[in-house]
Amino acid sequence: MAMLVGPNLLRRLLRLQPSAIDGGSGLIISVIHQFRSHYSTTAELSADHPNDEGNSEKKDSKWFTLPPFAKTVNASVLRAKLAGKSHLKEADESTAIKWVLKCCPELPRSLVQKLFRLRQVRRESKIVEVSDDDSQVQRIQLKRVGAKDSLNIGDRIFLPITVREFPEEKQEHGCTDEELNFIRNLELYKDPAIIVLNKPPGMPVQGGIGIKWSLDELAATWLCYDYSEPPRLVHRLDRDCSGILVMGRTQTSARILHSVFREETIGVSEHDFDNEKRILQKKYWALVIGSPRRPKGTISAPLRKVVVDDGKSDRITVFDNTKIMSSQHAITEYSVIKTSSHGYTWLELSPLTGRKHQLRVHCAEILGTPIVGDYKYGWQAHRRWQNLPESDLGKNSNEKFSKENSLPFGLNMNSGSILEKRLRLHLHCREMILPNVSQALQYLQSSTDHDLSKLKSLEIVAPLPSYMQKSWDILNS
Structure with missing residues (x-):
């Protein structure tokens, strides 16, 4: 099985498994289960249903299977609750394209849109057939799914196996003990949801042409600790600027923090910026x-x-x-x-x-x-x-x-x-004063009735x- 999966797919599947603090999203699925689901489902489909909606397909065709759909934390709604707003309508995040983008953040959005446009995305569908002896047999069939089609809890999305063929991931930087200690000594604060660094001047936040070391790559390599996914940037600092840099430790916390930083800019105006609670x-x-x-x-x-x-x-x-x-x-x-x-x-x-x-x-x-x-x-x-x-x-x-x-x-x-x-x-x-995202997610796991606007904020000094x-x-x- 390992030879069929390959190291790149293994790394991506490992990163698709968020930590337990990830907002009770129900995405915690074992890698072994994902491997079994991928290969057993594909084999069954190939053997029992060589035809998919009337189109002939090869029996050895393979699909890349995403985790079953589960409700996730809406970042914009959570940010509104932290700011004491309850009138914000929760946006629909149950469409097929949103689920694919969430599960596969490394895929370019344009590629995902193209897959849907070319009708190359499938959804698992269970059908009941009557056999020759009048007994009912349940079979699994793949049907095309549109980008804006709604998903139900437990639905599984299948992408063409060619999505595995991404460019090779960058080699991890070798790091001496002195360099590792330096990176970890930049930490100002860490909890299950975020990690805060004191960015040194002269080090770029993101990589690019001619940049050997960047803080996002170093953090992804050396500040994961026991997490299966790397810390993610939620805002930026100029290369020559120094000070507080916040990163989300999970995909959910990163989305929430990104919403906080983005909405503070989008929502402010010349006349009403004093009238709203500033959570950031x-x-x-x-x-x-x-x-x-x-x-x-x-x-x-x-x-x-x-x-x-x-x-x-x-x-x-x-x-x-x-x-x-x-x-x-x-x-x-x-x-x-x-x-x-x-x-x-x-x-x-x-x-x-x-x-x-x-x-x-x-x-x-x-x-x-x-x-x-x-x-x-x-x-x-x-x-x-x-x-x-x-x-x-x-x-x-x-x-x-x-x-x-x-x-x-x-x-x-x-x-x-x-x-x-x-x-x-x-x-x-x-x-920097920012909301306690980790505690907010813990409260949401236990109950949705908590007044998140009364949570004590985090205060960081660099x-x-x-x-x-x-x-x-x-x-x-």
Whole structure:
């Protein structure tokens, strides 16, 4: 059997088995059962029903079988309950295409749609026939199923065996003990539903061309622990930004957290963002050049991506015409933490929306105080700015941080403070308040009558990276 299954299918089937905390979705099916169901059902169908709806098929045809359909936690509805909303209508998540996408997240959505469009997806159907001796015989037959057809509890979906033929999975990165300890020391919080990391500056969150190490791949390789599925990203941080990064440990918790982060952006507007309970709160610390005119306030300025350098690069900019479809509403609250006689200011920034480069653009273009080390949006200010002279305090600070050991993965969090010529981005996700998804799922397993809006939220705090801590010590000494 193992030779027929193959290592890639084995890994995917293992990942299809969520942990027990997965919202009581009923998806906990043993891998052995899946193997038996796949091969025995296929053999029976081939022997007893060589014809499928009148079309002749080869007896040795094979199908890839999904787990039986079971009700799952609706992420949007759960998020609404956490926010104290009970009037949100639960969307129908029982269609065939939604079940396929949930069970096979590695399949491109376009491919799944094509399979349904070409009528290559089947559903198991039981029929009763009368034999020659007048006895009733129950047989299993595969019938075509449409993308929007509803499923009943226990229904099984069959996909062509060719869906197994994905590109080979990436090789797991070899990791030394020092690197493994470094990755696991990034953990700020962990429970059955989520894992929270203190992202180091300079490490990208996602992989791509020319990227050797990314946090999502490292987490998938080394932070699964006893889970059969890897942690999943639910939001992003810029490569040069540091601080709190939340990942879902199961498919269900990731969907819920993604809904929380997405809806906080979609649901907020210029007029009603103070009227709704904010179940997600993010606070960034930033060191900026100059000082805002007012010690605190709210920035409401839409953003838009523009292409520059003859299409070679792009940047985000404030765009006044909100009627243009490509502009995105963006809101940021800010307050001054401390000012310095040297012309620097520490700000606390609370984004109410999650737009790309939102904080960096709002600071540079609206407040007129670009973030230290942000050469993309504050190049002119950095050209005019004079670095601090290296005082005795600076020398002592350099000696203090130079004693730290060099970090794995080519990272360096010591250099880049305000004493040095090449400044690093001084933007750090310092605090985050988010709903306790793990406890909410536990309550849903036992009863649906709990008032989830009264659950105590999780409060996470991430220490500053070394170079930002150095700048803080210098300016506040």
